[in-house]
Amino acid sequence: MPEQDKDKDKDKEKDKDKKKPVRWLNPASGYLTGYAYTLNPYVGCTFGCSYCYVRRMPIALFKASPWGEWVEPKRFEADSFRREWRRAIAKGGVTVFMSSATDPYQPAEHQEKLTRRLLEVMAEEPPQFLLLQTRSPLVLRDIDVLSRLGERVRVSMTVETDLETVRKALTPFAPPLAGRLRAIRELRQAGIQVQAAVSPLLPCSEAFPELIASSVERVVVDDFFRGDGSGGKRSAQLKMADRYRELGEEARYTPETADAFVQALKAVMPSESVYFGQEGFLP
Numbered sequence: 001m002p003e004q005d006k007d008k009d010k011d012k013e014k015d016k017d018k019k020k021p022v023r024w025l026n027p028a029s030g031y032l033t034g035y036a037y038t039l040n041p042y043v044g045c046t047f048g049c050s051y052c053y054v055r056r057m058p059i060a061l062f063k064a065s066p067w068g069e070w071v072e073p074k075r076f077e078a079d080s081f082r083r084e085w086r087r088a089i090a091k092g093g094v095t096v097f098m099s100s101a102t103d104p105y106q107p108a109e110h111q112e113k114l115t116r117r118l119l120e121v122m123a124e125e126p127p128q129f130l131l132l133q134t135r136s137p138l139v140l141r142d143i144d145v146l147s148r149l150g151e152r153v154r155v156s157m158t159v160e161t162d163l164e165t166v167r168k169a170l171t172p173f174a175p176p177l178a179g180r181l182r183a184i185r186e187l188r189q190a191g192i193q194v195q196a197a198v199s200p201l202l203p204c205s206e207a208f209p210e211l212i213a214s215s216v217e218r219v220v221v222d223d224f225f226r227g228d229g230s231g232g233k234r235s236a237q238l239k240m241a242d243r244y245r246e247l248g249e250e251a252r253y254t255p256e257t258a259d260a261f262v263q264a265l266k267a268v269m270p271s272e273s274v275y276f277g278q279e280g281f282l283p
């Protein structure tokens with residue numbers, strides 16, 4: 001049996017006990033209005049960021065285990081997704097945000113290759129636009145497929161701070177910052193469109209704007225007050241002000257901190273490359 005067919009059989013075996021989604025492409029809404037669809041390959045996310053707004057959504061609130069401690073890969077069937085994808089493409093205007101409630105390159109993706117398998121089908125008939133939102137260097141594994149999507153894909157790599165101490169305090173299970181910056185470099189070298197998502201901005205050093213300017217041609221900044229999809233309510237429920245206080249950073253827990261950061265970025269890179277909030281995530 002050819003190697004490719006053996007891989008397909010292994011994938012089928014791996015997926016047989018998983019739940020098949022009713023549909024992969026879900027109509028986008030709220031903060032992601034501007035996209036036609038969102039696509040979440042997984043339910044749950046083991047990066048478990050302390051500020052993740054999904055923690056306040058029913059999917060996390062009604063689960064027995066805490067957010068960050070579980071992940072459920074969806075059951076992928078290439079033919080079924082291909083049919084759904086082609087139907088959407090035939091209608092036109094396919095813009096996809098991947099992903100709104102999980103990270104498509106979280107640790108489970110090493111084994112599952114679910115994101116990769118979805119991308120492979122998308123590459124057969126590319127969408128109008130696909131945004132891949134991640135904080136994982138694992139995205140580098142899929143440079144070959146991303147290249148096939150060409151100008152139609154942008155990787156948005158979260159880099160919320162340049163301080164590992166802050167990253168370890170607030171998102172200890174997310175990939176180290178150096179790996180994310182390396183991923184940005186390698187994606188750009190491969191000709192893949194990429195932006196840095198300083199979202200949400202966390203306490204950082206004075207050198208952070210320069211680091212961003214030297215790493216990317218496009219950046220989007222967001223904060224806990226305007227970027228949590230609820231005008232700051234979810235961030236308050238997640239007690240982010242207390243987390244800042246524990247770090248001795250309470251003075252920075254203000255919307256003005258992000259405004260000043262945007263100005264600092266505009267001083268070191270073209271202002272049209274610096275976005276704030278929702279507009280920076282749009283197609």
Ligand code: SF4
Binds near residue numbers: 047
């Ligand atoms: S990576 Fe994204 S989805 Fe996952 S826990 Fe962090 S913020 Fe939430």
